Structure formats: structure tokens, C-alpha cells
Amino acid sequence: MLGSAALVVGSALLTAAVPVVISRMIDQVGDGTGLGVRLSLFVVAAAVLAWGMNWARQALAAWLVGGVVYRLQCEAADAALAKDVAFYDDNSVGKVLSRVTGDTEGFSSVMTLTLNLISQMFLVLLLGGVVFWIDVDLGLIILATLPLLLAAALAFRRLARMAASATRRVMAKVNATVHESMLGISVAKSFGRERAVYRDFDEVNRLSYAVYVRQGLIYAVILPVLTLLAGLATAVVVYQGGRFAVLGRLSPGEWYFALQALGMLWQPVTQAASFWSLFQQGLAAAERVFALIDSDHAVVQHGNEPVTRLDGEIEARGLRFGYAAGTAVFHDFDLRIAARETVAVVGHTGGGKSTLAKLIARAYDFQGGELLVDGRDVRSLDLGAYRGRVGVVPQHPFVFAGTLADNIAYGRPGAGHADVERAIERIGPQVWSRSMPMSLHDTLSAGGQGVSVGQRQLIALARMFLREPDIVILDEPTASVDPLTERDIQNALSRLFTGRTVLVIAHRLSTIRRADRILVMHEGRVAEDGGFDELLRRGGRFAGLYATYYAHQEPA
Numbered sequence: 291m292l293g294s295a296a297l298v299v300g301s302a303l304l305t306a307a308v309p310v311v312i313s314r315m316i317d318q319v320g321d322g323t324g325l326g327v328r329l330s331l332f333v334v335a336a337a338v339l340a341w342g343m344n345w346a347r348q349a350l351a352a353w354l355v356g357g358v359v360y361r362l363q364c365e366a367a368d369a370a371l372a373k374d375v376a377f378y379d380d381n382s383v384g385k386v387l388s389r390v391t392g393d394t395e396g397f398s399s400v401m402t403l404t405l406n407l408i409s410q411m412f413l414v415l416l417l418g419g420v421v422f423w424i425d426v427d428l429g430l431i432i433l434a435t436l437p438l439l440l441a442a443a444l445a446f447r448r449l450a451r452m453a454a455s456a457t458r459r460v461m462a463k464v465n466a467t468v469h470e471s472m473l474g475i476s477v478a479k480s481f482g483r484e485r486a487v488y489r490d491f492d493e494v495n496r497l498s499y500a501v502y503v504r505q506g507l508i509y510a511v512i513l514p515v516l517t518l519l520a521g522l523a524t525a526v527v528v529y530q531g532g533r534f535a536v537l538g539r540l541s542p543g544e545w546y547f548a549l550q551a552l553g554m555l556w557q558p559v560t561q562a563a564s565f566w567s568l569f570q571q572g573l574a575a576a577e578r579v580f581a582l583i584d585s586d587h588a589v590v591q592h593g594n595e596p597v598t599r600l601d602g603e604i605e606a607r608g609l610r611f612g613y614a615a616g617t618a619v620f621h622d623f624d625l626r627i628a629a630r631e632t633v634a635v636v637g638h639t640g641g642g643k644s645t646l647a648k649l650i651a652r653a654y655d656f657q658g659g660e661l662l663v664d665g666r667d668v669r670s671l672d673l674g675a676y677r678g679r680v681g682v683v684p685q686h687p688f689v690f691a692g693t694l695a696d697n698i699a700y701g702r703p704g705a706g707h708a709d710v711e712r713a714i715e716r717i718g719p720q721v722w723s724r725s726m727p728m729s730l731h732d733t734l735s736a737g738g739q740g741v742s743v744g745q746r747q748l749i750a751l752a753r754m755f756l757r758e759p760d761i762v763i764l765d766e767p768t769a770s771v772d773p774l775t776e777r778d779i780q781n782a783l784s785r786l787f788t789g790r791t792v793l794v795i796a797h798r799l800s801t802i803r804r805a806d807r808i809l810v811m812h813e814g815r816v817a818e819d820g821g822f823d824e825l826l827r828r829g830g831r832f833a834g835l836y837a838t839y840y841a842h843q844e845p846a
């Protein structure tokens with residue numbers, strides 16, 4: 291920082307020294323020979339030195355700003371990764387991405403701008419001081435021309451800002467349209483709607499063309515007008531300085547200096563006019579990044595009790611939960627799941643099955659009541675260690691870009707090839723080879739294009755065998771897989787379920803039949819609870835669900 295300040299002062303002094311020395315030499319023109327050579331040598335030396343100092347100053351600034359942005363991006367990315375799932379309900383991935391990259395860069399450009407402006411302002415003060423020292427009246431004349439230029443720059447800044455924000459808005463619209471059409475491309479293709487999608491895009495693209503042209507026209511006016519105003523101001527100084535020189539108040543060298551100083555003042559002054567709004571934008575960007583870093587976690591803990599192993603007994607007492615204030619999913623929810631019990635959760639859509647699973651997995655926090663695991667308040671347990679003992683298999687497990695082996699090894703940090711092979715062994719080698727034709731070294735694409743739902747489930751189950759969780763939460767896919775793959779998955783599941791507490795949001799009859807207990811969820815409460823045959827005999831909600839949904843899965 292000190293080095294940077296010294297370079298700012300040094301390069302400003304050098305830049306200001308050039309017109310000062312030249313003006314002095316002009317006044318000594320009659321004194322001797324070789325003046326032109328000495329003058330030229332001085333100008334070259336000063337230019338080289340000033341270039342060197344400016345280079346060092348800018349390199350130092352880049353190093354400083356780069357360091358700050360690097361740390362800010364690390365902290366923002368770290369904060370985004372630490373956020374609970376609930377955070378991503380309100381903040382889309384795109385929004386978080388623009389906080390971590392776009393906003394941190396916005397902040398960096400303001401830092402660079404500020405450092406440049408500080409050095410330029412220092413030069414302005416230096417040159418202004420010399421002009422006033424030469425002649426106060428001339429200094430006042432130059433000073434009087436500055437507000438005119440400043441006012442023009444401010445007015446243009448407003449115009450430029452309006453044009454820029456219109457361009458930003460329309461670009462956001464273009465991006466959103468492209469994003470949406472690409473997301474739904476398979477649907478568009480299957481309905482033969484490509485031309486309609488193109489027409490939608492063309493409409494916003496025409497809008498963006500019009501806005502761009504308007505912005506170009508506005509910018510085309512700004513610079514020539516500012517140059518004209520600068521020319522007028524120079525004319526005033528030429529006239530007045532000339533008069534003072536004729537009157538003997540100024541030497542020709544001082545007159546030259548005043549004109550040079552004026553030329554050097556324009557740029558910082560016009561830049562200062564646009565500085566404030568850019569500075570505010572940068573601060574707003576920084577605020578957004580800090581809001582991400584400082585925002586509270588949705589899952590609140592009040593203890594860090596160690597968790598090494600769990601028996602897996604789960605109990606909810608008077609649990610209250612809603613995703614948003616005033617919309618409760620659970621009012622006064624009670625439930626007890628014994629250790630190592632397999633519970634199938636069924637019910638109509640919106641009944642609260644996934645919500646229950648998310649609360650047990652600590653993806654969300656509840657607002658009232660108690661959630662006990664092995665008789666201990668879940669909020670008193672070390673969150674990371676607790677989550678490490680709970681394995682969640684979502685309906686559509688995510689596949690990362692990398693080899694199949696990498697994707698399985700994801701289940702346990704540091705797992706090697708032998709561990710992956712062992713996990714496959716536990717699933718059942720025949721089961722695996724029948725459903726997974728690819729080799730462990732084959733590369734999968736992010737999102738899992740080219741990998742079926744059943745295969746993704748098998749990858750996720752292999753990850754679970756590596757992880758060895760004490761509580762398994764599984765959301766079965768609704769999409770039916772072929773009977774052979776279903777049998778493979780069921781075989782893998784029965785191995786995974788043994789000796790663990792399992793909560794499975796069940797869509798397959800085979801899973802329901804195998805469960806120790808079935809919970810029928812309805813409007814945020816347990817409407818029925820019991821064994822398969824018992825619930826069928828009861829003739830209630832489960833019997834209804836069975837008749838309308840599960841019965842068709844019975845083998846003929």
C-alpha cells in the first residue's frame with residue numbers, strides 16, 4: 291500500500307514536471323545553444339521514467355486488487371457451499387453464481403477505478419497548485435471553466451446510465467429467453483415447436499438491437515460534445531493567457547504551461563463525473579457479496595455434541611414446520627420410528643412426505659416442537675457429523691462430470707478404486723453388470739445425460755454403501771423402470787436397508803411390502819400407521835391408495 295502511494299506521488303510529480311521544465315526552458319531560449327537537445331533528452335527521460343512508474347503502479351494495483359478479489363471469491367464460494375438447502379429455494383443457482391463471480395468482479399473494477407482516480411486527482415492538485423502559483427487570475431479562469439465541463443459530463447452520465455441500464459435489462463431478457471428455450475429444447479423438439487421458439491428469441495433480439503443502436507447514438511454524441519467544450523475552454527485560456535503575456539504578467543513559458551495544464555485537467559475531471567455512480571454500483575455489488583457471506587444459516591444449532599454412530603431411533607414431538615411464515619406443513623406432528631426400522635411413507639401429493647424426510651436430514655429447520663434422534667435433541671448434535679451419518683438418496687440422483695468410478699467414490703472422501711469395487715460387490719456383481727453396461731472408467735457427463743433413472747439409482751446406492759450411513763432416507767423414482775432393473779434395485783436396497791433405520795418415500799409396491807411399517811401422510815399428519823395387511827384390512831386411505839395406484843404393480 292505504501293509502495294503504491296509512493297508510486298502515485300512519484301508518477302504525478304514526474305508528469306507535472308514535464309510541462310514545468312519545458313516552460314522554464316522556453317523562457318531561457320535566448321540564453322544559449324543546445325537547449326533543444328537538452329529539452330528533448332529531458333522529455334524522453336521523463337516519459338520513460340513516468341512510463342516505468344505508471345507500469346509499476348498499475349502492476350501493484352492489479353496485484354492488490356487481484357488479491358482482494360481472490361479472497362472475496364473464496365469467501366463467497368465457501369459461504370455459498372455452506373448454505374442450507376433452504377437457501378437455494380429463495381436464491382436460484384444463477385443468482386448465487388452472479389454473486390460469487392459478477393459481483394466480486396464489479397467490486398474489483400471499482401477498486402481499480404478508485405486507485406486510478408486518486409492518482410489522477412493528485413496530478414490535478416499538483417498542476418492546479420503550479421498554475422495558481424504562476425498567476426492567481428489565470429488559475430481562477432481555468433477553475434471557472436471546469437464546472438461547465440463537469441456539468442456536461444454529469445448530464446451525459448445520466449444519459450449514458452439510462453442507456454446502459456436499458457441495455458442490461460434487455461440483455462437479461464435475451465439471456466433468460468435463450469436459457470429457457472434451451473432448457474425445454476427436448477419438449478420443443480417433440481412438439482415440433484423450434485420455429486416458435488426461434489420467433490420468441492427473434493422478438494427479444496430485435497429489441498436488444500434497437501437498444502444497442504440507441505446506446506451507440508447516445509455515446510456518439512457524448513465524446514464530440516465534451517471535446518467541443520474542452521476546445522472552447524482552451525480558447526478562453528489561450529486568449530486570456532496571450533493577453534497576460536503581452537502585458538508582461540506571464541512569460542511565454544508560463545503561458546505554454548497553463549495550456550498544457552488545462553489539457554491534463556480535462557480527463558480526470560470528466561472521469562470524476564462518472565466515478566460516483568460507478569463507485570455506488572461497485573459498493574452495491576460488494577454489499578451483495580457480503581450479504582451472501584454474512585447471511586444466517588437456516589438450520590440452527592445450539593450444540594455440537596459429537597456423533598460417531600447412531601442407533602437411528604427418531605422421534606418427533608409436537609413438531610411445527612412451514613416453508614414460509616404463515617404456511618404450516620406440520621402443526622403438531624408426532625411420530626416415533628424405532629432404531630433399524632424400515633418405514634415406507636406413502637400418501638397423496640403434497641401430504642408432507644418429502645418435508646418429513648428433509649427435516650430428518652436437517653436440510654431445513656423446524657420452528658417448534660422437538661426432533662429427537664437416539665433420544666437426543668437433533669439441534670444439540672454436531673451438524674456435520676450428524677449429516678455424515680444420514681444418507682439421502684434423492685429421486686433423481688445427481689451425476690457429476692467424471693468417470694463412473696469417480697461418481698461412486700463421491701460417497702466417501704478419499705475412497706479408492708478398491709473401495710468402489712467393494713461397494714459394487716455389496717450391491718451384487720451380477721446385478722451391477724446386468725444394469726450397468728459401462729465400465730468404471732467410462733466418463734459420464736454432468737447431470738447424467740445418457741444414464742437412465744435406474745442406473746442413477748444404482749450409482750447412488752453404491753455411494754451409500756461407501757458411506758455406510760446409520761439412517762437412510764430414500765425417495766424412490768416415480769418413473770417406472772423395467773422389471774429386471776427394478777428387481778436389481780430392490781436386491782441392492784435390501785442389502786442397504788439391513789441394520790439401518792430407513793425412511794423410504796415409496797412408490798413401488800415391492801418396497802412397501804418389505805417395509806416394517808407404513809405411514810400414510812395426509813395434509814401434514816400421519817393419517818394411518820401400521821403393517822401392510824393390517825392397513826389393507828382397515829379399508830381406509832391406504833386401501834384406497836392400493837386400489838388406485840399400487841394394485842396394478844402386483845404381478846399377474
Ligand SMILES: Nc1ncnc2c1ncn2[C@@H]1O[C@H](COP(=O)(O)OP(=O)(O)OP(=O)(O)O)[C@@H](O)[C@H]1O
Pocket residue numbers: 379613614619637638639640641642643644645646811
Ligand atoms: N421448497 C418449498 N417451498 C415452499 N413450499 C414447499 C416446498 N416444498 C414443498 N412445499 C409445500 O409443502 C407441502 C408438502 O410438500 P411435500 O413435498 O412434503 O409433499 P409430498 O407429500 O412429498 O408430495 P409429493 O409426493 O408430490 O412429492 C406442499 O403443500 C408443498 O407445496
